[in-house]
Amino acid sequence: MHGLADAYMDYLTIEKGLSANSITAYGTDLSSYINYLADNGIENICDADTTAILGWLVHLTRQGLSAKSRARYLISIRGFYKYLIGEKRISANPLKDIDIPKIGQHLPGVLSVHEVELLLNACDATTSKGQRNLAMMEIMYGAGLRVSELVFLKVADVNLDAGLVRVMGKGAKERIVPIGSKAKAAAGLWLEQGRLMALKQLSSDFLFIARAGKPMTRQSFWKIIKKHALVAGIARPVSPHTLRHSFATHLIEGGADLRSVQTMLGHADISTTQIYTHISRDYLIKMHHEFHPRK
Incomplete structure (x- = not known):
């Protein structure tokens, strides 16, 4: 069970981009739960029922x-079980009939438009890896x-002429998402130059490749984001998920409706998307204070 917990910690770090303090807190909660199960003779997570x-x-x-505190523990364990179901380690969630109190909603960190530009400009487009x-990053x-969606994109999933990307999201649900001219240009340069140089005599169906034509791993891309954020001089923590959050926030700040953003993000429930309206509300307040004549 501790091995599953370690895999979940890696997922929270790379996929969700949580801070070191959050990871430590989740790890402590999970260890408490797993130790309790072991003390009560439960060695397999599948045997832990409601x-x-x-x-x-x-x-x-x-x-x-x-x-x-108990609510926090439950939230930690709920996320763990959701991960296990997604990874097909278990088939049923023993938490489904246990109510978890709502103790507030965490607003994800986002970059400003200027910070995104700094991050993207930190790439050296004269090299294969830089391209x-x-x-x-442009496509994300x-x-x-999501980072898992990005690294498993295939060449056939991208239609640069139409400016569309076909994405296989959670639950094997397919969606089509548009991309802009900058993302199309960056993807085109990679396909025409950098990718051919990286492949040499090899072949691969995957759009973004690492060594031997294999797809980029989530861990490797997370390191790439961190490195470029450092080069760009962005002090705040930046992860692959930060770009996804920034995408949604900037769309809503620009006037996009919530249903459209929900569709593009691949959220099954619009309540998941609604978190970005809170971020945009803060943005509107800031704009009002900055530009209204009677501050």
Whole structure:
């Protein structure tokens, strides 16, 4: 079970871009849960049913944890089980009948339009790797992709003439997302020059390749983003998911309707997309204070 927890920590770091403090907190919560299961003779995560989880919550209560702390633990475990189902490690979620109190909504970090430009300008488009990195970031920001969706894009998924990208999202749901002229230009340069140089005599169906024509890993792209953010002089933490958040926020700030953004992001539920309206509300308040004559 600890191996599954470690894999989940990697997922939160790379896919979700959580801070080191958040990762530590999730790790502590998961360790507490797994240790409780082991102490009660449960060695396989598949054997932890709803009754076992309720017993764990009673255990936390007896330890003196507040309702807020118990809610935090439940949120940590809920994310863990959601990950396990997505990875097909388990088939049923024992948390589905356990209510989790809502204790506030985390607003994702986003870059300003200027910061995105700095990040993209940090790529050296005169080299094969630089062309690849620029194309990856342009498409991720241009289409709001998840990092897993980006690294598994195939050449056949991109129609540069039409300016469209075909994405296979969560739950094997396909969606078509438009990209702009900058993303098309970067992808075209990579396809015509950098990718051919990188492949040499090899062949690959994947759009973005690393060594031996294999697709780029999520971990490698996360390192690329961090490196370019450092070169660009961006002090705040930046991850692949930051570009996805920035894509959605900038669209809504520019006047895009929520349903369109939901479709482009591939959110099954519009309530997931609504978090970006809170970010945009802060933006509108800032703009009002900055430009209204009666501040």
